[in-house]
Amino acid sequence: MKRACSTTFITIDRVRNDLKRSINKLRIAKHLLISAVALIVTLSGCTKNDKPANLIPRDKMKNILTDMHLIESRSYRIVKDDSAKSVTKASYLFIFKKYNIDTAQLRTSMEYYLSNPEMMDQMYEEMIDSLQKRQSKLSIANRPTMDSTLIKKNLQKDKLKRDSVLKARDSVRKRLHFDVRKSPVKL
Structure with a gap:
C-alpha cells in the first residue's frame, strides 16, 4: 500500500x-x-510609401510652398486683426486656384513629401536659392541708377545753390549801414 x-x-x-x-x-x-x-x-x-494617385509634381509643389511661405511672411507683418486673417485666407484661395489644386490633394502631397525627408530638404534648398535670386533681382531693380552726366548736373546745381547763398549773404552785408562786428553803441 x-x-x-x-x-x-x-x-x-x-x-x-x-x-x-x-x-x-x-x-x-x-x-x-x-x-x-x-x-x-x-x-x-x-x-517605402508609394506615390499617391493625385500627387502634386515636385516642381509645382516647390512653387506652391514658396508662395505659401511668402504669404505667411507677409501675414506676420500685417497687424493681427480680422482683416489680416481674411487677406491671408484670400491669398491661400488664390494659390489653390492658381495651381488648380484642392486641400485634400495638398494634404496627401505634403504627407508624401514629408515621408521622404531627403526630397523635402532638396526642395527647400531650391526654394531658398530661388528666393535669394528673386530678392537680389528686386534689390537691383529698386536701386536707382546714377548716370555720370546726371551726377555732374547735380553737382553743378549744388554749386550754384552755394554760390547764390554766398551772393545773397554778401548783398545783405552791403545793405547794412553798419558792420555787425563793430557796433557804434558802447556798453
Missing part, C-alpha cells in the same frame, strides 16, 4: 511538473507571439 501511494504521489508530481512546464511554454509562446506582432507592425510602418 505504501508503494501505491508513493507512485500516485510521484505521478501527481510528474503531472504537476508537466503542467508547470506547459504553462511556462505557453507563457513563452505568448511573449513570442506578442513580440512577433509588434515587430510586424513596426516593420510595416517602415516600408
Whole structure:
C-alpha cells in the first residue's frame, strides 16, 4: 500500500511538473507571439510609401510652398486683426486656384513629401536659392541708377545753390549801414 501511494504521489508530481512546464511554454509562446506582432507592425510602418494617385509634381509643389511661405511672411507683418486673417485666407484661395489644386490633394502631397525627408530638404534648398535670386533681382531693380552726366548736373546745381547763398549773404552785408562786428553803441 505504501508503494501505491508513493507512485500516485510521484505521478501527481510528474503531472504537476508537466503542467508547470506547459504553462511556462505557453507563457513563452505568448511573449513570442506578442513580440512577433509588434515587430510586424513596426516593420510595416517602415516600408517605402508609394506615390499617391493625385500627387502634386515636385516642381509645382516647390512653387506652391514658396508662395505659401511668402504669404505667411507677409501675414506676420500685417497687424493681427480680422482683416489680416481674411487677406491671408484670400491669398491661400488664390494659390489653390492658381495651381488648380484642392486641400485634400495638398494634404496627401505634403504627407508624401514629408515621408521622404531627403526630397523635402532638396526642395527647400531650391526654394531658398530661388528666393535669394528673386530678392537680389528686386534689390537691383529698386536701386536707382546714377548716370555720370546726371551726377555732374547735380553737382553743378549744388554749386550754384552755394554760390547764390554766398551772393545773397554778401548783398545783405552791403545793405547794412553798419558792420555787425563793430557796433557804434558802447556798453
